[in-house]
Amino acid sequence: DSVATVIDGKVVAKQIREEISVEISRMKEQIGTAPGLAVILVGARKDSQTYVRNKKKACEAVGITSFEINLPEDCTEEQVIKHIDTFNSDPSVHGILIQLPLPRHLNEEKILNAVTIEKDVDGFHPLNIGRLMMQGRKPLFVPCTPKGCMELLHRHKVQIKGKRAVVIGRSNIVGMPVALLLQEENATVSIVHSHTKNPEEITRQADIVISAAGVANLVRGNWIKSGAVVIDVGINPVDDSENARGYKLVGDVCYEEVCKKASAITPVPGGVGPMTIAMLLSNTLLSAKRFHKLSN
Amino acid sequence: DSVATVIDGKVVAKQIREEISVEISRMKEQIGTAPGLAVILVGARKDSQTYVRNKKKACEAVGITSFEINLPEDCTEEQVIKHIDTFNSDPSVHGILIQLPLPRHLNEEKILNAVTIEKDVDGFHPLNIGRLMMQGRKPLFVPCTPKGCMELLHRHKVQIKGKRAVVIGRSNIVGMPVALLLQEENATVSIVHSHTKNPEEITRQADIVISAAGVANLVRGNWIKSGAVVIDVGINPVDDSENARGYKLVGDVCYEEVCKKASAITPVPGGVGPMTIAMLLSNTLLSAKRFHKLSN
Ligand SMILES: NC(=O)C1=CN([C@@H]2O[C@H](COP(=O)(O)OP(=O)(O)OC[C@H]3O[C@@H](n4cnc5c(N)ncnc54)[C@H](OP(=O)(O)O)[C@@H]3O)[C@@H](O)[C@H]2O)C=CC1
Ligand SMILES: NC(=O)C1=CN([C@@H]2O[C@H](COP(=O)(O)OP(=O)(O)OC[C@H]3O[C@@H](n4cnc5c(N)ncnc54)[C@H](OP(=O)(O)O)[C@@H]3O)[C@@H](O)[C@H]2O)C=CC1
CATH class of the missing domain: 3.40.50.720 (NAD(P)-binding Rossmann-like Domain)
Structure with missing residues (x-):
């Protein structure tokens, strides 16, 4: 019996994070600014808090500025969307994440759709998914x-x-x-x-x-x-x-x-697992490069 | 050897057109207005002219008002989009079709995207395709x-x-x-x-x-x-x-x-073949009902 090669996601993710880190250093030298990622967390789920903390740490390790908003469990849709709008128009933010799941009283579809497609680094916007599906169209983010x-x-x-x-x-x-x-x-x-x-x-x-x-x-x-x-x-x-x-x-x-x-x-x-977070950093960098019209 | 049942598209399409026709008569009685479909044809390809003529005939047979714009082969993108915009805001038009293929000098993606998604009865808009793909979302038109x-x-x-x-x-x-x-x-x-x-x-x-x-x-x-x-x-x-x-x-x-x-x-x-055109009529009726907030 032969045994399968192990595809080590930790090793590959580390390598990707290093590549991203190098690119971000170069970006800072070139234009004096770093990519920014904003995370909005509603409520106090333990697992969600852990995910958000991990994303924040991963950002900091590669030089991405991270922004975090914690909203109370009982906040309104309007409040969440107000924060999204602020990030939408903030030139230092290039990616916006809404940590899921949201409390039940909030309309997930409506909230996710409020994120401008240019900063939807999760790539979940239906317009982005449509482009992903269509030949001859390219999604903004995979x-x-x-x-x-x-x-x-x-x-x-x-x-x-x-x-x-x-x-x-x-x-x-x-x-x-x-x-x-x-x-x-x-x-x-x-x-x-x-x-x-x-x-x-x-x-x-x-x-x-x-x-x-x-x-x-x-x-x-x-x-x-x-x-x-x-x-x-x-x-x-x-x-x-x-x-x-x-x-x-x-x-x-x-x-x-x-x-x-x-x-x-x-x-x-x-x-x-480790690849998902590396790709989030990669999408955020991509978004910042696109915003600053830097070549790939 | 047994022989397959023939699925007769002509018969099914005829039945569907009759159903649509009945619904449109009822709509006219109820609100005094019919669905409208606009077709934009650029150039003078024989096959495209035939398709457009067939669509027009099919519309008339079920009581859909048809609008047709013929633009010269060498018209500009702006001209096509101007006509699309006019139809976009015309309340008597509920579906807009751009007959493909367009002449090479025109940007197909840009022109198709100019059609408001509410009147994209072909269902080709990437946002529509995205919704078609996603669980929990519904496309406006299939x-x-x-x-x-x-x-x-x-x-x-x-x-x-x-x-x-x-x-x-x-x-x-x-x-x-x-x-x-x-x-x-x-x-x-x-x-x-x-x-x-x-x-x-x-x-x-x-x-x-x-x-x-x-x-x-x-x-x-x-x-x-x-x-x-x-x-x-x-x-x-x-x-x-x-x-x-x-x-x-x-x-x-x-x-x-x-x-x-x-x-x-x-x-x-x-x-x-006959089903495609019947479904176009069906989507146009659906769009008109949605516009007038009639129940299905
Ligand atoms: N490594 C990472 O970074 C990530 C890991 N995950 C993990 O991946 C898994 C999937 O996540 P997600 O896509 O969000 O899950 P969902 O629950 O949204 O989807 C699960 C899918 O699997 C199908 N399915 C369920 N049971 C069976 C079965 N017995 N046989 C065949 N198909 C089945 C379902 O079919 P149907 O549609 O018919 O219900 C459904 O399409 C989870 O374990 C999740 O924790 C998710 C995201 C990131
Ligand atoms: N009845 C009706 O109303 C309509 C009929 N049609 C007809 O349907 C057909 C398809 O139309 P359309 O989707 O626009 O065509 P496209 O040319 O856009 O797509 C054809 C697809 O078939 C695949 N394909 C081509 N050759 C082979 C092969 N030898 N083996 C396996 N797959 C192959 C292609 O693969 P790849 O992606 O790898 O190139 C491609 O995905 C045409 O004959 C068209 O006239 C279309 C629309 C309406």
């Missing part, structure tokens, strides 16, 4: 997690053109956009979802499998063609008495089984 | 040909949920949107394109095949699983000495072979 998956494939020199790819999951933020990106590079793509019958049969035909279902141990060894490349986007908490917190995080892929079939595989944690 | 394909499946009571579907072709106006519509109804969709290796193998797994490649006789009998439903969108001219014009129009599907394998099939002509 959504971060899908972009991170593609970057892992590229940096590991995985051939995409002409290959069969299966994406498990079809969400707006991961499954659908990553399927479009694979297709844009001329893979033949099938999308598996919760109504798919015999998902293992279809998945077994794939040279590239990207799983974003949010179901622990969904993808078993017998789902995988020998030699396939497997990208595991899932982050799923499962009980673990040996862990101080009582749980650990695992992917969608049954790693022990699949690593014996695949030629390459991303671990969880340490695979796609 | 593009006509894809909508026509789905309508044929629906009126023939073809089960979609849980079925395997293959779409051949991935254009902005047919392949991609029809794939999204199938997926929205919970089919498991694979998209085949010109870089796909062994397209026949993938297609043979499908319960529903929609071909929009523009290649005569591409889909052979051995591409089709026994009992599959086949929708042929292709319209391809092939030489035909018996025909007065010297050519005839055929689909992508090798009809004689496939009709022996499929359980149902659309002919060309008389399949998807």
